[in-house]
Amino acid sequence: MEMAPMTKRDKILLYVVLMLSFIVLYIRFLLIPGIENVQQAKADLTEAQDAQTAMQETILMASVNAADKNTTWGDLQNANAVYYSLLSSDELDTLVTGLELNHNMDPVSLSIGEAGTQNLTGYAAGDNAGQTAAPAGSTAAATDADTDAVTADTVGTTAAGNAILQQILAADLIPQYDQASYFRTSDVTFSCSGDDSDFFALLDDLADNYPSVQLQNFSISTRSYAAADGASVTGNVYNVTLRVVLCDKGGVQP
Template sequence: MELAPMTKRDKILLYFVLMVAFVVLYIRFLLIPGIENHQQAAADLVEAETAQTTMQDTILMASANAAQKNTNWGELQTANAVYYSLLSSDELDTLVTSLELNHNLQPESLSIGQPVTQNLGWYVASADAGRTAGPSAAADTAVTAGDAAATAEGNAVLQQFLAADLVPQYDAPGYFRTAAISFNCSGAEEDFLALLDDLAANYPSVQLNTFSMDTRSYANMDGTSSTGTVFTVALSVILCDKGGVQP
């Protein structure tokens, strides 16, 4: 069977179909992938330029960052200086007894509790932390593993003034402790008030919880009577494991 010769109209139609197919294939397999590659390359270029700018800024700020780190470390040392290290019972005894004797008060009794680990979430740390209000009553319990999350929240405050490489030192909730101390002493009321003023001005890591005054009468050896005042005081001494904040 012989094919009929193509007419001029058939040739034009075939040519048109071939051209449309060529255009479709060019757009689908050449033009669109090229545009996508160009857009991706442009996005990669912008990202690289941003990273380069960030790196340049970091390099330029290196000296400033080092100076800020030194400043932060100095602030940490200043804040840490107002805290006592982990004192023994004998050392706490010496601290309190010396305070009484230095104000002409006569020690009568003394009770020292074991240092209790506190949760940093209940205590806001700052450069002036020793002069802020003490931990709430809820903080008088030992820290358990479940307190770690609350401690992490408290660490966010520390990041405001601590160098970044020092912050991990505070991840353990046990760096902050308090020792409860109660004592009785006797003497003149003005001397006791001077002791309270001394505590407020010079002992930021010793927090006064409660005190009471009881005036009593007693007989002297010569048969005369005298009156004296007995003072009952409850303190909390803040202790810091300073070994945990060294560089």
């Protein structure tokens, strides 16, 4: 059976079908993927440009951040100089016993508690009573003090370091260094014997020169005790509880 020759109309219809097929295939497999690729490329370019801008800003701020870090670290070291490092029991023993002997007191007993972490509060009888270690309004405390502070780390600093440390802790350092773990305290209870005048001089020395040692309480009793030569002596015995403020200086690095 012979095929009828294609008429002009058939040829036109065939041409139209081929052209429509070509257009559909072009749009589906070339145009749409191309548009998607262009859009993805633009998004990648924008992301890369944003990353480049951020890196450039970081590079520009590197020197400023390094300077701020060094300044803050120096301020921290100056501020915490008034506080003791994490002293061992033997070091606390040496500190307290030396204080007694320096004031002609005879040690009778000594008990040293474990160093614990906590939020420190102001001395109950002081201007900052009830305030925490970094209160917003206590930065002026002790700024006018001009007496020397004797600590395990330094000699010649004053209680003004308290105000500096409070300012630092109240500002940028709180998010980085938890206050409760940065400060630690150890309660030391001791008994000693001697004269009232020497004991009161010891208390004055504590108040004037030991800003990181807080007097919690004391009592005076009269009883018989063994003197250094073994003889039984009747006299005053002074029972004292101190709270030594320790600072985890080694746990914070620049």
